[in-house]
Amino acid sequence: MSEQNLRRDVRLLGKVLGDILHNQEGPDLLNQVESIRKLAKQARSGDTGSWDQLRGLLKELEVSEAKLVARAFAQFLAQSNMAEQHHRIRRRRSYLASETFLKRSPDEVFRSLIEKGVDPKELLNITSNLSIELVLTAHPTEINRRTLLQKYNTLESILSELDDCKEGSVQEDLALNSIRSVLTEIWLTDEIHRQKPDPIDEARAGLLIFEQTLWDALPTFLRELNRSCQKHLGASLPFQAAPIRFGSWMGGDRDGNPFVTPQTTRHVWAMARWIAADLYWREIDALRSRLSLNQASKDLQDRVGNVREPYRHFLREVRDRLDNTRTWAAALMEGQTPPDLRIYRHADELKADLMLCYNSLCSTGAEIIAKGKLTDLIRRVSCFGLSLVRLDVRQESTRHSDALAAITKHLGLGDYSSWSEEQRIHFLNAELASKRPLIPLDLECSEEVQNVLDTFKEIAITPSGSLGCYVISMAKKCSDILAVELLQKAAGVANPLPVVPLFETLEDLRHAGATIDHLLSSPSHLQIKDIEIMLGYSDSAKDAGRLAATWALYKAQEDLLRVTQAHNVSLRLFHGRGGSVGRGGGPLRLAIQSQPPGTIQGSLRITEQGEMIQSKFGLHEIALRTFEDYFSSVVNATALPSAPPKPEWRSAMELLAGHSVIGYREIVRNHPNFVPYFRSATPEQELGALNIGSRPARRKKGGGVESLRAIPWVFAWTQTRLLLPSWLGSGVALNQLLDSEHKDVLLEMAQEWPFFRSTLDLISMVLAKALPDIAQYYEERLVPSDLHNLGKELRSRYHKAVEGILITTQKERLLEDNLTLERSIELRNPYVDPINLIQAELLHRIRSNNSDDQLKDALLITINGIAHGMRNTG
Structure with missing residues (x-):
């Protein structure tokens, strides 16, 4: 379908917003916004004079002016996002009304796979036993207030009505008046979260998505799937089939969040x-x-x-x-x-x-x-089921060790925390086999330990079907898993939750296979039939950089599959992916098709985080499209898994990952000026004022980047448009191999290996979104001059990464194969740029000991606006 309708909607919404600015705030604001917009467009087209003029103009704005200008640009971007969502729905309807199969729909998937020789009976078996579980998390990346989300959803439904109206008709006039009314409501609504939510607030907001769309969207999708099964496979979808289920971490994830109690x-x-x-x-x-x-x-x-x-x-x-x-x-x-x-x-x-x-x-x-x-x-x-979602419980591994240490000390057995891994495993296996109670009734312990023990008591009395699994974050060793199994036994859990280790650092991913091999060889696990293991995309990328983390995740999955097959145990992988590329996000189809062969066997568990929940499920037909994407990707990967990589590709990838992690860590971990530069050049320090999540931004007080959670780490760099976590290290690695005897292998990998091609595509997308000149302006306004050399080095590495990607992919432009996205970025930049320049100025004023509430409000509006423009936060 033509993009003309989308452009019409964006122009219409922009005109209505302009009228609202004129009517509500006066003609001066509208004229000011128009002047800034024109300067930004001229500046982005290469006019340096306009760029200097724009910077000077925005630098001199009064705070009240800056707030209104930022709001105007932010709301235009939010409106444009909704127009794009509506256009996706419009395209879907157009396909369904034609004789053309909708891409990635069940009809298209079955037809394509049967043409490729897959037996319809096999497809029916795969579909009937398909298990996709989408785990909703309360990760603080949704910057929109729910009130505004509902208004934007109303706006989409009016745009849908407008599509069916004849020009000049009464119905068109009514629809246009409704648009004016809703956009006026939005302008007159406070967009700032004034209170920090508690975990129950987060869960209540998260569960609303079921009433909003999922309750009706899922049976609609299943009707579509059943019809396709009858049409192509000759049988109906069985009643017991549940190809899509939902889990949740909201109210169960206590890792680093003291507000989540039993x-x-x-x-x-x-x-x-x-x-x-x-x-x-x-x-x-x-x-x-x-x-x-x-x-x-x-x-x-x-x-x-x-x-x-x-x-x-x-x-x-x-x-x-x-x-x-x-x-x-x-x-x-x-x-x-x-x-x-x-x-x-x-x-x-x-x-x-x-x-x-x-x-x-x-x-x-x-x-x-x-x-x-x-x-x-x-x-x-x-x-x-009876609970909409199965609630996972998550806690960090050392909290369980601390609980066991309190018990062993009280029993006079010594300090569990100081024991070797062999001593721990011997103790844990012995206690798992023992029938005597482990926890003394008179145990005296800290509040933190009591909270852990009370959590297991709560699990013991929770009705079946309400909880999913117990996730151990920062899992490193076999004893971390056995410890949770023992604590469940000690609490009298009759039907223990599956214990799911989460491997999330480069080192832990490298040893994941050996850790699980050790576990499956222990006496307590000789009879188990299946195991679930979670892989952390966010923290591994923060630890090693995106390129090295991606390869480590790939190899860890291969190792885990090999180990579980050797023990005759069924493996289910749980992918902890974020919304942004820096946290493992990106197009779903690319992510699934690039998994190692055999790791997706009709089963997938995956997180859906923060703003991605609304983006993927907030509208009925968008939710249907999301279900279709998941279904098609998992069925394709199961029925026709990709071929294993050639040995020479693996060797080249090992070299790439090695060079990449060195290039990443020499900046992030080892450069003496990196932490002060990061804190000066980004709004990292100010993000805590957003009030968008109950969880503290840091796992521990103080510390450097390692103590910062992955979300604010990525969020901060997204705000300044450098997007450093997604590409740092990749340029160094690619250029090293391009200058070596491995160049031809690298070029072949980019063309023939889906895993590598999708990795490069994602990095290309991020590099295309990034704007080093915007990041440089933050540096000029906020960073001490003695740190500027580091900024210069980062921008140099960005340009080398672009060069390396273009040579490897043999392209002239980063997005030459994705003209729609390229055009979207070009159109958005002049609307996001002014918000960035205003934000940098506001940060400068705030950090100059100005604690004016107006300044802080204006800053929060710029953070929202940039997130709208970039289409994600962290």
């Missing part, structure tokens, strides 16, 4: 149960009003007796039981003892009741009714 976790899973029961109650109530039929099967009649309307009678019982479930969950949320009521405790109970109705309808000639809303509801139960 009580928090209980409140959140109970809240999820309440919302699920409420959504099911509404569906049953609507279904009951429709099923006025008086004929039913003998099984159903036996349940309800001789009544006139058996379905309504039976569904009233189901509805009442769901109402009881809401009452039960509400009591738990309030910290009260729930009343003794007949509730739904297991999803199978609800599904059995629904299947009774389904089978009855089918057996009495009403199959067409059974295959409508009732089928949607049954499929919801298969995918959402």
Whole structure:
């Protein structure tokens, strides 16, 4: 579909915003914004005079002016983002209305794979057993207030109405008035988070996405998938199939977040149960009003007796039981003892009741009714269960060691923390096999240790189906995993949660295979059949740079697959990817097609973080497209896995990774001026004022980059447009090999190896988005002159990275194969540039001991605006 409609929408929204500026703030602001916009466009086209004039103009703005100008540009960018989202929906509808298969839809996937020789029966088996779990996290990267998100979603629906209006019609006038009204509401709404959320607030906001879109979008996708199965594979999708499920870390992730307590976790899973029961109650109530039929099967009649309307009678019982479930969950949320009521405790109970109705309808000639809303509801139960999401618990490995140390000291066994790995494993295996209690009733311990022990007690009393797994962050050794298994046993957990080690540094990834081999060889694990292992993309990239981390993750997956196959254990990988490239993000299709062969076997668990939740699921049809992307990528990777890399490619990649990590760490870890430069040249110090997450920005107080979490690390560099975490080290590595005998191999890899090609594509995209001249302006305004040489070195490395990418990919421009993105960046830059220049000036004033609240508000608006322009934060 033509981009003309998108340009029309952007022009329309821009004109309406201009009218609002004129009406609400006066003509002077509109004229000022227009002058700045024109200067920015001229400057970005190479006019140095306009660049100097723009900098001078923005430097002299009063804070009240700076705030309004930044708001105007920020809102234009946010509106443009929504227009682009709507255009994606428009394109999807256009495909569906034509005879052309929508790319990456189930229809297109099945047709393509069958043409390539895949047996339809095999495809049906893959599809029926597919397991994609999307784990929603509360990582603080969503800078928009929920109020504004809802208004932008309303704007999208009005744009959709406008598409169907005839020019000059009454309907068009009404739609245009609605757009003016919504955009005025947005302008007059405070966009700043005034209060920091607590973990329950985060979870409540996160669960709203189910009511907003997912509750309806998932059964819509499953209807589409079922139709494609019937059309191409000759069979229906089984009722028990749950190709997409959801998990969550909101309220369960206590790693570095002291505000997540056992009580928090209980409140959140109970809240999820309440919302699920409420959504099911509404569906049953609507279904009951429709099923006025008086004929039913003998099984159903036996349940309800001789009544006139058996379905309504039976569904009233189901509805009442769901109402009881809401009452039960509400009591738990309030910290009260729930009343003794007949509730739904297991999803199978609800599904059995629904299947009774389904089978009855089918057996009495009403199959067409059974295959409508009732089928949607049954499929919801298969995918959402009784709690919408399974809540993971996450804690850092040393917290478990500290708990065991407190126990061993109290028992007179010594200090667990000081034991060798062999001593720890011997103790843990012995205690796992022992029947005696481990934790003394009179144990005296710190508040931190008690919190860990109380968490395991909470797990022990949580109903099945509410929790997912126990993730150990910063897992390094076999004992880290056994420790959690022992603490679950000691707390009396009847059905222990799967323990999932998270390997997230370069060193830990290198040893992941050996660690799991050691674990699977221990006495307590000789009989296990499956294991889940999480890989950390964010911290590994912060530790070693994106290029080296990407290769380490690839090899770790190969090692883990080899080890688990040797032990005859099924492996499931859990990918902890962020939204930005610097934290493992990027186009899903590229990410999955570049995984090692055999590591995606119809199963994928992956995080969806922060702003990506709204971006991927905030609108019904965008959510459908996201489901299609996941489905097509995983089915393709399972049915036709990529070929293993050639030995010479592996050798070259080893060299690249080695050069890359050296090039990255010699700056980030070893350069004496890097930390002071980073803190001066970026808004890292000010990001904590955003109030967008409950979790502290640092794992520990003080320290350098290593103590900073990956999100603010990437967020800070995104704000200054240097995007350093995503490319630093890659230029050094590529140029080293291009100047060696490995050049031809490198060029071949770029053309023929999907893993390497997708890695280069992502780095190319980041380099195209980056603007060193903007970063240089921050340096000029904020960084002491004795640190400027480091900035000069970073910009030099950026240009060398661009040069290395272009030679390796044999292209003249970074995005010559992606003209749509190239054009989008070109169009956005003149709107983002002024916000950057204003931000640098505001930071200069704030750091000159000016603590004016107006300045801080203006700064927060610039942070929001740049995030809108870059389409992600951290």
